Amino acid sequence: MSLEEYKDFSSLVSPERVHKACYSDEGVFEQELNKIFYKSWIYVGHESQVPNPGDYWTTWIGRERVILCRSEDAQVHVLYNRCPHRGTLICNNLHGNARKAFRCPYHAWQFNLDGSLRNMPMKQGYEGIIDLKDPQLQMKRAARQATYRGFVFASLSDEGEGLDEWLGSGGRAAFDDICNRSPEGECEIVMNCFRIIQHSNWKIFLENQLDAVHPSITHHSTGDAAAQQQQVFKQKTGQEPPIGYQFLADFTLPYEKWDSLDTIGYPHGHTVLAGYMGLRPRDPITLAHEAVLEEAYGAERMEEILSTNVHHVLVYPCLSVQPALQQLRAVRPLAADKTLTEIWHFKLKGVPEGVYERSLAYYYHVNSPSTMVNADDLNNFRACQDGLSLQGGGDWVSFHRNYGQDPINGGVTTSVTGMSEQPMRNMFAAWKKYMSA
């Protein structure tokens, strides 16, 4: 099948294989924007990103540019970043504070922080022509907006499930598992966004996040380097190396270890990969963390919270969350072959200071622009994209590993092994449903 021949999207996806056009074809990509990114809920930001009235951050929903902001009545809003007059981007910076009003840089139309028109110069030019209270003259709001435990989502469609229902237990787990680790049940964003461009389709990144076969291969060099340096560190200093070394050394766990992990596929493509990092050592920081949680929730609940062992939660199609390490990567598809990731991490409220060190170490070693981990991932993603863009050489991508062996129970799919390609099959089942709607 050539890229032009497909008629409907369902023909591109079978349970165990998908057509390369899903990754490389701009026509498919345009439809993904319309049918997935403009229909589902998309993560916009965290409430603590805009603590004060006038604070704003700009980001993307698909190719639409939006503003997350807070108004003087403390409400959080998601607005299109577009002046209704001539269409100008109103906020041209990544973030800032607009004081009492957004002001278009072109003709100084001013908007209240909820998007309503506030003022403009020489209003008399519109007298008797147009009613300045017309909603068409406001900064348009996202059709729907909802927040789950401080994490703000928006949908550009009036229709569809509410956020809680859409997230389901799988998606909600991402945020519950972050917030529950705080005795106050809350987290706070660290005001730093690393943005990294991938020269590859957005789905390649999401698939990689739950691909337990690749780490020992892709990250072999980094895992080895970290493990060797751990030994040198111990010899030279007589001390245990910082935990970040172990985060990196863990990438070269033997296949058997990866194979023993669980993956769980939920409706709408949300997918979980169970944890493998020993994040509950018996060091003083962990013990102090246990103590504050026990005081807040009791021993039994504390045990339940801290033994939750999830490495990745994908909130399809827009987020990869690592709750135990309090970080997330938001996925912003810019073209079939270009994806922006916005990478954030969080502090748990009310926990000992040392707990943050782990989160920060992971943010540095895995997620910063100097990462030795994603250096090799991004190289693979680009190589995949380039290969999938070829006309010849084959048409299909294989997701056959452990196909037909995934137990399904009440709409939730588990895997027989951690290395099963069940997560990819689960995401593409959701993709097919969205694209066929």
Place this chain on the structure above:
Amino acid sequence: MSKHNSLQVSDKTQREIENFLYLQAEVLDERRWEEWLDLFGEEGIYWMPASGEQETGEGQPNIFYEDYHLMSMRIRRVEHPYAHSQTAGHRTSHVVSNVMIQHEDESSGEVLVTSRFHMVEYRLDDQRYFGGKYTHQLRNSGSGYKIILQRVDLVNVEGPFDYVMQVWV
């Protein structure tokens, strides 16, 4: 840090410092990793903040914040035979200029020096450009200068990064 003209120092000191910075750029471009490590004092730190406003790298996000051990780890990784994103060739060329000595403490042998750099990097048929400011805190303990702290402020520090940085800039 001085916001005025750079300190008047002897031509000899100025030349020594300039030569040190040129050597560091050359060593980096030629991937002479052991010499690179040797330019740093035992407690030396290579630091690229995540924001120009950062006053310390401790306890907050950074783009690079590496001591001897983390730099050694990075060297092990780029020299590893399975570091596949290095196999396509990864070359850089640095130019360092505008070398201004901001402070000199003769009793401790410490010098604070700022400079500007331009760097091009080639990898996988692509060329990228980086530019910015170096701030070197150096100490001369008799046998030549060592880096106590090298701060690197990228011009595009808060911008989106097209790919990542595998080695120091």
